[in-house]
Amino acid sequence: MRILLSNDDGINAPGIRAMQHGLKQLGDVIVVAPEGEQSAVGHAITISEPLRVNEVYASETLFGYSVNGTPADCVKIALKALLDGRPDIIVSGVNTGANVATNIIYSGTVSAATEGTLLGIPSLAVSLDTYTKPDFSAAVSFAVKTVSVMVKNGLPQGTLLNINVPALKEPEIKGVKVCRQSDRVFQVAFEKRSDLRGVDYYWQGGYMDNDDKDPKTDIKALEEGYITVTPIQYDLTNHSFMDELTNWEWKF
Amino acid sequence: MRILLSNDDGINAPGIRAMQHGLKQLGDVIVVAPEGEQSAVGHAITISEPLRVNEVYASETLFGYSVNGTPADCVKIALKALLDGRPDIIVSGVNTGANVATNIIYSGTVSAATEGTLLGIPSLAVSLDTYTKPDFSAAVSFAVKTVSVMVKNGLPQGTLLNINVPALKEPEIKGVKVCRQSDRVFQVAFEKRSDLRGVDYYWQGGYMDNDDKDPKTDIKALEEGYITVTPIQYDLTNHSFMDELTNWEWKF
Numbered sequence A, B: 001m002r003i004l005l006s007n008d009d010g011i012n013a014p015g016i017r018a019m020q021h022g023l024k025q026l027g028d029v030i031v032v033a034p035e036g037e038q039s040a041v042g043h044a045i046t047i048s049e050p051l052r053v054n055e056v057y058a059s060e061t062l063f064g065y066s067v068n069g070t071p072a073d074c075v076k077i078a079l080k081a082l083l084d085g086r087p088d089i090i091v092s093g094v095n096t097g098a099n100v101a102t103n104i105i106y107s108g109t110v111s112a113a114t115e116g117t118l119l120g121i122p123s124l125a126v127s128l129d130t131y132t133k134p135d136f137s138a139a140v141s142f143a144v145k146t147v148s149v150m151v152k153n154g155l156p157q158g159t160l161l162n163i164n165v166p167a168l169k170e171p172e173i174k175g176v177k178v179c180r181q182s183d184r185v186f187q188v189a190f191e192k193r194s195d196l197r198g199v200d201y202y203w204q205g206g207y208m209d210n211d212d213k214d215p216k217t218d219i220k221a222l223e224e225g226y227i228t229v230t231p232i233q234y235d236l237t238n239h240s241f242m243d244e245l246t247n248w249e250w251k252f
Helices: A014-023 A072-083 A101-106 A110-116 A137-153 A219-221 A237-248 B014-023 B072-080 B101-106 B108-118 B135-154 B218-222 B239-245
Strands: A002-006 A026-035 A053-058 A061-067 A089-097 A125-126 A160-167 A173-179 A185-192 A199-210 A224-231 B004-006 B028-034 B053-058 B061-067 B090-098 B124-128 B157-167 B176-177 B187-193 B200-208 B224-231
Touching: A002 A014, A014 A026, A014 A061, A014 A089, A014 A137, A026 A072, A053 A072, A053 A185, A053 B176, A061 A072, A072 A110, A072 B187, A072 B200, A089 A110, A101 B224, A110 A125, A110 A160, A110 A224, A125 A137, A125 B135, A137 A160, A137 A224, A160 A219, A173 B218, A185 B004, A185 B072, A199 B072, A199 B135, A219 A224, A224 B239, A237 B028, A237 B176, B004 B072, B014 B028, B014 B061, B014 B090, B014 B135, B028 B072, B053 B072, B072 B108, B072 B157, B090 B108, B090 B135, B101 B187, B108 B124, B108 B157, B108 B224, B135 B157, B135 B224, B157 B218
Parallel strands: A002 A026, A002 A089, A026 A061, A089 A125, A125 A160, A173 A224, B004 B028, B004 B090, B028 B061, B090 B124, B124 B157, B176 B224
Antiparallel strands: A053 A061, A160 A224, A185 A199, B053 B061, B157 B224, B187 B200
16 A cells, blocks of 8 residues: 655654654555645645755655645645655644644645545545644554555545544543534634834734534544544535525626 | 725735725725735635734825735734724635636635634625736626625625636626536646756646536636626535444444
């Protein structure tokens, strides 16, 4: 099996190193990842700047290729310019920090897997729900199992898997839940500061609201200690509103 | 009526200037837009760098505020730090170049409207299907009409309108079609070049495939000379696959 591995935390992040080590037991792993952190870049691609690719070594072995672009750029350039032949599977992660609820649309981790899906390759994104002292072993172990199951069962066209793993030791994880994306929204807040020249600038921060009462969502199950698996697609049309909208008084 | 106006081509782009001029007949227009071009940034947000805001003048009048960030950043900072009170409507555009089919996920123009929708404000994105000698008058005229209809009829929660206008004189436009997003995929290709030091780099380009035979899509109607209106939402869960996925052999 040939696996393309990417992420949004950058090629030197510990999460992608742990994942590469785990996936090697399944076959050849080719790493193509951003040269630096690309968190929250969403599905950005680089069209106004040239892309550069560099080999990255781990001790004396080639670890993979860094790209001065986004996760979606990495998947595109891997498939269309760097690799000989197509990979069987694309994995993105392990990301440091969960990718759940409506925050998925900001996620570079998920966008790498979405790009893989757009290009017709079964893909999954894997994130670990912590920013401090991450232990990636449970996330890697579950990703390896999931790749095998994905290969066996197949995914519907245009669908990828978004996996989130709680920051628990393996025996403490309660199990696996397939669940929908929560519609909770990140409530952004800005902190205004002044730099040393007295010029104002803003930092972006905030918190997730608590408006989703349905217990069957990704964010809720993750909080309860479950690994969450959410099937993601990219058809954005609100089909249920099409008929009503067609009856609006359109004229030009 | 208070209208927040943004875009992804930047605050000095002719499309946002034309739109500001048109929307003024409906009420107060506050412009908050990227300081430079942000095309294809998708739903990126800026969390690792500080944001700066500057006033931009048109002759001696304040035209709006520039932000050194993405379209989604602009909408967030406008609502949470710059404006007194919430706008009634958010408009993004006029973008130079169509935003149709699966390319919508790369669109900064649409992401500004998506961010507005996430924050609970009726929003629309407007794009003109040309990159050369754009005449924004039909797009602006249709956007002004649509804002009035949106205010009257309302939109379902979590839904925005994505409008694309053909590059035709107004009398040549065939009419308005409400249509779904095409599932055609942009087939990326990379051109490898060498810089003056002999170091390789890549440009990203390509073409849209022709795999969508359904005539009722945005891309097809736009090609035929219609203005297209597509209702867009951001629930990415593939609900129809949930039951089957739940029955996979999950264990941890």
